[in-house]
Each structure stands twice: as C-alpha cells, then as structure tokens.
Amino acid sequence: xxxxxxxxxxxxxxxxxxxxxxxQTACAKAARIFGQKVKSALTNLHKANNFxxxxxxxxxxxxxxxxxxxxxxxxxxxxxxxxxxxxxEAQKRRVADKIQVALKEAExxxxxxxxxxxxxxxxxxxxxxRTVICGPVGPFDAVFQALEVVKIAEENLAxxxxxxxxxxxxxxxxFTISELQNQSKMAIESLENAKEMACVDKNGLLMSKLxxxxxxxxxxxxxxxxxxxxxxxxxxxxYETPVNKIVEWHTAVVKxxxxxxxxxxxxxxxxxxxxxxxxxxxxxxxxxxxxxTSVLLAIVSCDKWDxxxxxxxxxxxxxxxxxxxxxxxxxxxxxxxxxxxxxxxIKLIEDYDYAEHTKDLAILEGAxxxxxxxxxxxxxxxxxTAWLSFESHMKILAxxxxxxxxxxxxxxxxxxxxxxxxxxxMQTLWQSTATTPIAETTCxxxxxxxxxxxxxxVHEIVSSAIKEVCEKARLNVLERAGPxxxxxxxxxxxxxxxxxxxxxxxxxxxxxxxxxxxxxxxSGSCLSEWISMDELKKQQIDCTHRAKELLDRMRQRVKSxxxxxxxxxxxxxxxxx
Numbered sequence: 159x160x161x162x163x164x165x166x167x168x169x170x171x172x173x174x175x176x177x178x179x180x181x182q183t184a185c186a187k188a189a190r191i192f193g194q195k196v197k198s199a200l201t202n203l204h205k206a207n208n209f210x211x212x213x214x215x216x217x218x219x220x221x222x223x224x225x226x227x228x229x230x231x232x233x234x235x236x237x238x239x240x241x242x243x244x245x246x247e248a249q250k251r252r253v254a255d256k257i258q259v260a261l262k263e264a265e266x267x268x269x270x271x272x273x274x275x276x277x278x279x280x281x282x283x284x285x286x287x288r289t290v291i292c293g294p295v296g297p298f299d300a301v302f303q304a305l306e307v308v309k310i311a312e313e314n315l316a317x318x319x320x321x322x323x324x325x326x327x328x329x330x331x332x333f334t335i336s337e338l339q340n341q342s343k344m345a346i347e348s349l350e351n352a353k354e355m356a357c358v359d360k361n362g363l364l365m366s367k368l369x370x371x372x373x374x375x376x377x378x379x380x381x382x383x384x385x386x387x388x389x390x391x392x393x394x395x396x397y398e399t400p401v402n403k404i405v406e407w408h409t410a411v412v413k414x415x416x417x418x419x420x421x422x423x424x425x426x427x428x429x430x431x432x433x434x435x436x437x438x439x440x441x442x443x444x445x446x447x448x449x450x451t452s453v454l455l456a457i458v459s460c461d462k463w464d465x466x467x468x469x470x471x472x473x474x475x476x477x478x479x480x481x482x483x484x485x486x487x488x489x490x491x492x493x494x495x496x497x498x499x500x501x502x503x504i505k506l507i508e509d510y511d512y513a514e515h516t517k518d519l520a521i522l523e524g525a526x527x528x529x530x531x532x533x534x535x536x537x538x539x540x541x542x543t544a545w546l547s548f549e550s551h552m553k554i555l556a557x558x559x560x561x562x563x564x565x566x567x568x569x570x571x572x573x574x575x576x577x578x579x580x581x582x583x584m585q586t587l588w589q590s591t592a593t594t595p596i597a598e599t600t601c602x603x604x605x606x607x608x609x610x611x612x613x614x615x616v617h618e619i620v621s622s623a624i625k626e627v628c629e630k631a632r633l634n635v636l637e638r639a640g641p642x643x644x645x646x647x648x649x650x651x652x653x654x655x656x657x658x659x660x661x662x663x664x665x666x667x668x669x670x671x672x673x674x675x676x677x678x679x680x681s682g683s684c685l686s687e688w689i690s691m692d693e694l695k696k697q698q699i700d701c702t703h704r705a706k707e708l709l710d711r712m713r714q715r716v717k718s719x720x721x722x723x724x725x726x727x728x729x730x731x732x733x734x735x
Contacts, residue, residue, distance in 0.1 A: 159206060159227070162199045163234035167241040169195055174307060175241075175248040188307040192314040200238065200318040207231040239320055245311070246326045249304040250333060256304070257337050260297035261370050268366035268448075298377035305330055305382050331382055335392050338374050341367055342396040349403055356434070358441040364400075368448045371397040376457040401460045408442040411435050412469045419476040426484035429477070430524035436473065440531055443470045477528055478536065485540045488518045492547045507580055516586050519544065541602040548587060549605050552612045555581050562616055566623050569669060571676040574620075575685070578677075581616055582688045584609070620689055624673070628697045631670040635663050636700055651708050667701055667708075674698035 173187050210227040305327070312327045345367035352358050375397045383389040415432050419425045429436075446463040491514055498506050522537055522544075529535040555577050556562050562577045588606055633639075638659070640649045650659045678691055678698060685691070715734065722730035 159203065159230045159234050162202060163237050166191075166196050166199045166238060170241050170245050174245045185303055185306045185310065188310045189314075192311045196238070196242075196311075197314050197318065200235070200315065203231055203235050203238070204318065207235065239323060242311070242315075242319060242323055246308055246323070246330070249308050250330055252304045253301050253330065253334055254337065256297040256300040257334075257341075259300075260373060261341070261366070263297065264370040264373065265362070265366040268362045268369050298373055298379060301334060302378040302382065305334065305379070309382070331386070331389060334379070335383070335389060335396075338371065338393065338396045341370055342399060345371065345400040346403060349400060349407070353407055356438060358438070358444075365445060365448060368397070368400060368445060371400070372448055372457055380458070398460055398462070401462050404442060404445050405462045405465050408439060408466050409469060411439045411442065412473050415439070415473060416469075416476060419473075419480060424484075425476075425480040426525065427521050429480070429521075429528060433524075433527060436477070436531075437527070439470060439473060442466070474531055478532055481525065481528065481532075481536045481540075484521070485536065485543075488522075488540055488544060491515060491518065492544060495547065495551065507576060510580060510583075512583050512586055515544070515548075519587060538602060542605065545602050545605040545609065548584065549609050549612075552581065552584060552609050556612050556616045563619055566620065569672070571673045575676040578616070578620060578689075579684055581613060582685060585613055585688075617689060624677070624689070624691075624694050627666075627670050627673050628693050631666050631697050631701055634666040635670070635704060636697075638663055648704070648707070651704075651711055655712075667705060670694075670697055670701050671705065674701075 169191055173191060206227065210231060308330050309327045312324075315323075345364055348364040348367065352364065358364070375393060379393065380390070383393050412435075415435050418428070418432065443466050446466050449457060449459050449463060495510070495515070498510050501507075519541075522541055526537050529537045554561060558564070560573070562574055562581065565571075565573045565577065588610055637647050638650050639645075650657070650663050653660060655661075674694055674697070677685055677689070678695055719731075719734040722734045
C-alpha cells in the first residue's frame with residue numbers, strides 16, 4: 159500500500175509537477191500515468207480500504223493488524239490526493255507562466271508589425287518566421303497541453319477522487335479565460351487613454367495586447383472551449399471587444415473629415431487644418447496590421463477590421479480627389495503665367511503678381527504629409543511641375559534673347575528694370591513657406607535651387623554692372639583726365655562739342671543718368687530692397703549737377719554766338735564759332 163502511493167506520487171512529481179517532461183509529450187504521458195498507473199493505484203487503494211473496513215476479532219488478537227491496514231490505506235489515499243492537487247496547481251502555474259511568456263513575445267513583435275510596410279523582403283521573411291516560432295504555436299501550445307493534462311486526469315479518475323478534486327478542468331478553463339480577460343481589459347484601458355489624449359500609444363502596449371489576444375483566439379485553446387458556448391464566446395470577446403472599440407474610434411475620427419471633404423470644394427486648401435485627425439486615423443488603422451501575420455499563421459481573423467479598411471480607403475480617395483482637383487487649378491494658373499510671358503508685353507510682364515502661385519506653394523507645403531498615405535506622391539509631382547514652370551520662366555527672364563543680361567549689356571535699361579522687378583518678385587516663391595524647399599533633397603528642391611541660383615546670379619550681374627557704370631562715369635565724366643594730366647576735371651566741357659572726349663563723356667554721362675532714372679526713380683523702393691543703389695544714387699546726384707553745368711555752359715556759348723553776330727564784329731564771330 160505504501161509502495162502504491164509512493165511510486166505514483168513520485169511519477170506525478172517527476173513528470174507533471176516539476177515539469178521534467180517535454181511539453182509535446184505531456185499529453186501522452188498524462189494518458190499513460192492517469193489512465194493506467196494512478197487509476198490503477200487509486201482503484202486498488204479503494205478496494206483495500208473497502209476490504210479492511212470490516213472489523214474482525216480473533217482469539218489470538220489479530221484484529222489489530224486489520225486496523226493498521228485501514229489506517230495505511232487512508233493515509234496513502236490522502237497522500238495521493240495531495241499529490242494530485244499539487245499536479246493540478248502545477249498545471250495552473252504553467253498556464254499563468256506561459257501566458258506571461260506569450261505577452262513578452264507579443265511585446266517584442268508588436269513594434270515590427272506596425273512597421274511591416276517599411277520592411278524589405280528579407281526583413282519581412284525573417285519577421286514572419288519569428289512570429290511562427292513565438293506565436294500561438296509556442297506558449298499557447300503549452301497552455302493547451304496543461305489544460306489537456308487536467309482534462310485527461312479528470313476523465314480517467316472520475317469517481318476515484320474526493321470532491322475537492324472534481325471539476326479541476328472547468329476551473330482551469332475559467333482561470334485561463336480570466337487571465338485573457340484581464341489582458342483584454344488592459345487593452346481597452348490603453349485604448350481609452352489614447353482616445354483621451356487623441357493620440358495612439360507610442361510604447362506599443364495596445365498593439366502587443368491585440369497580438370496576444372489574437373494568438374490566444376487562434377490557438378488550440380478553441381478546442382477546449384468549443385464544447386462550452388459561454389466560454390467560447392468569452393474567448394472571442396477578449397479579442398473582438400477591443401477591436402470593436404478601435405473600429406468605433408476610427409469611424410468617429412474619419413467621419414468628421416469625410417463630412418468636410420465631401421461638402422467643401424477647397425478641401426485641399428484646408429488640409430493642414432485636418433492634419434491631426436487624418437494622421438490619427440492612419441495610426442488607428444495601423445492596428446489592423448495585427449492580422450497581417452496570417453501569411454504564415456492560421457489565425458482566426460475579425461471581419462470588423464474591414465470597416466476600418468473601407469473608411470480609410472474612402473478618406474484617402476477623398477483626399478486624392480481634392481488634391482487632384484487642386485493640382486488642375488495650379489496647372490491652370492501656371493498656364494496663364496506662360497501665356498503672359500509669351501505675349502512679350504512689357505506692361506503685362508511687369509504687372510504680373512506671384513501672390514496666387516505663392517499661396518499654391520504654401521498650400522502644397524502644408525499638405526506634403528499627405529504623400530505618405532497616398533498611392534502616389536501627388537504633392538511632390540505638383541511641386542515639381544510648378545517649379546519646372548518657374549525655372550523655364552526664370553531662364554527666359556534672366557538668360558533669354560531679350561532677358562535681363564542681354565538687355566543690360568545693350569544699355570536697354572527700361573526693359574532691364576521691368577525684367578528685374580519680375581525676377582525680384584519671384585523670390586517670394588521660396589521665401590513664403592515655413593519649411594524652405596531649398597533645404598531639401600527632393601527633385602523639386604533641386605529645381606527650386608536652380609531657380610534661386612539664377613535669381614542670385616542676376617543679382618550679382620546687375621550689381622556688378624551698376625558698379626561698372628558708376629566707375630566709368632566717375633573716370634570719364636566727373637574725374638576725366640586731360641591730355642597733360644594737369645587739367646581741371648571739367649576741362650572737357652569747354653572744348654569743341656565735336657571732340658571725341660566730349661562725345662565719350664556725354665555717352666557715359668547719359669548711360670549713368672539713364673540707368674539711375676530706370677532703377678532708382680522708376681522702380682521706386684522695389685529694387686532698392688534687393689540691389690544696393692547707394693553708389694548709383696550718389697553718382698546720379700553728381701552727374702546731374704555736371705549735366706546741368708554743361709547745359710548752362712552751352713547756353714552761354716549760344717548766347718555769346720548771337721551776341722557776336724549781332725555786333726557784326728568778325729573776330730568775335732570767329733572766336734565763338
């Protein structure tokens with residue numbers, strides 16, 4: 159009797175309490191242990207207990223040995239019951255431990271699930287292999303085995319154990335469900351906190367809980383709970399309840415944006431106002447990627463995610479339509495821009511305003527984040543189209559046949575001034591946005607950089623030309639050197655007007671005054687904000703005085719000539735002529 163109890167208690171301790179048995183063979187061992195060894199031991203102990211329960215008296219006093227057998231039998235039964243209780247407790251601990259293992263593995267994988275779209279082919283393959291190893295096939299298989307061990311014990315030992323050891327399988331199933339429900343509640347709490355802050359949790363807690371609950375729902379645990387409708391429904395609700403709440407949250411966030419986009423013709427212009435809810439909807443929709451592990455795992459999916467997918471697709475389509483409509487407006491304004499340039503009408507070119515183009519670029523800049531959620535980079539394409547058009551315009555204004563550089567070299571200062579005003583106005587295109595596209599490394603930024611470079615080049619050329627005209631005016635008009643080098647600076651104003659020195663000085667004088675008239679006076683303060691005019695203004699004043707002095711001297715000559723003619727004195731006539 160002692161041997162029966164000791165052997166079976168040791169057997170249970172070695173294989174099912176201490177867990178020396180491999181998980182994959184636990185059920186087979188449990189079937190053999192409970193179906194043969196323990197069952198047989200309990201049966202024999204119960205028989206012995208019944209056999210030696212009868213009191214008998216013999217003249218030689220042997221009745222005392224009967225009582226001893228009865229006591230040993232009862233003790234052995236109680237000891238084996240205690241070992242069975244420890245066995246069931248060990249399975250309960252195993253369930254709790256493996257659930258924690260599954261939680262940790264879900265946490266390690268959840269961050270990768272949210273970034274599935276960013277993984278390359280090899281990284282995706284490695285990730286999917288890892289989910290197979292860490293997923294429901296791993297820890298939840300061990301939970302299934304623990305439940306199976308208790309179920310086998312209960313089925314084989316029915317009627318052989320005391321009442322406190324009955325219904326252990328049902329209790330363990332309820333314990334397992336309770337543990338899953340606790341994780342489901344934590345997922346919902348995390349979701350509610352995220353809703354209050356209007357942002358998705360950054361530590362991935364909600365995603366890891368969803369993944370854990372999906373694994374539990376998709377594992378062999380379903381086999382244990384399928385026979386009990388209530389338990390089966392509770393298992394599914396552990397995953398579906400937080401999913402439903404995520405769907406409700408996403409629907410509420412998207413609904414507001416869809417209502418505005420559907421009834422607003424200029425939704426594209428207001429996209430930046432709805433950046434926060436749109437980006438939030440994208441973050442919420444990323445939770446549906448929890449089921450993308452189904453590539454290699456047979457998961458039990460939730461069709462509620464389809465609602466999120468449909469809503470998100472509708473939102474993206476609405477944004478797409480709005481941006482495409484806005485792009486048509488941008489292209490129309492660019493076409494008008496090209497038409498004005500093609501007319502070669504100086505007045506139209508001079509009056510052309512870049513305010514609308516500047517607004518377009520600001521709107522596009524504010525909506526750039528949309529490209530990350532669209533099928534194709536619409537914003538970047540519109541940006542590139544606009545900047546290529548501006549580049550073409552800048553080339554014509556700056557480097558064309560009748561551009562600034564050409565007109566400046568020909569001395570056509572009025573035309574030069576008109577083109578300079580237009581070129582200067584173009585700088586608002588890259589100064590208007592908060593984030594300057596020049597600093598980026600996109601195709602659009604490269605074109606924008608080229609436009610700015612041409613703008614800066616024109617500035618350098620014009621500044622250099624002004625400096626050169628001023629210097630030549632100083633040397634050839636204000637400080638013109640005489641034949642001997644000892645003459646006064648105004649010596650050339652008293653010689654024959656047909657002398658090359660006079661005509662050359664007058665040409666430089668006229669050139670500077672003409673340039674000053676166009677750049678300083680006609681353009682007002684428009685160009686002085688861009689190009690330094692200080693030296694030109696100073697030279698303009700000095701040259702204006704010199705021109706007036708020259709005209710006064712010429713008038714005096716004419717008066718002298720007529721006075722000589724009036725006096726009829728030949729020597730005076732020859733002198734003045």
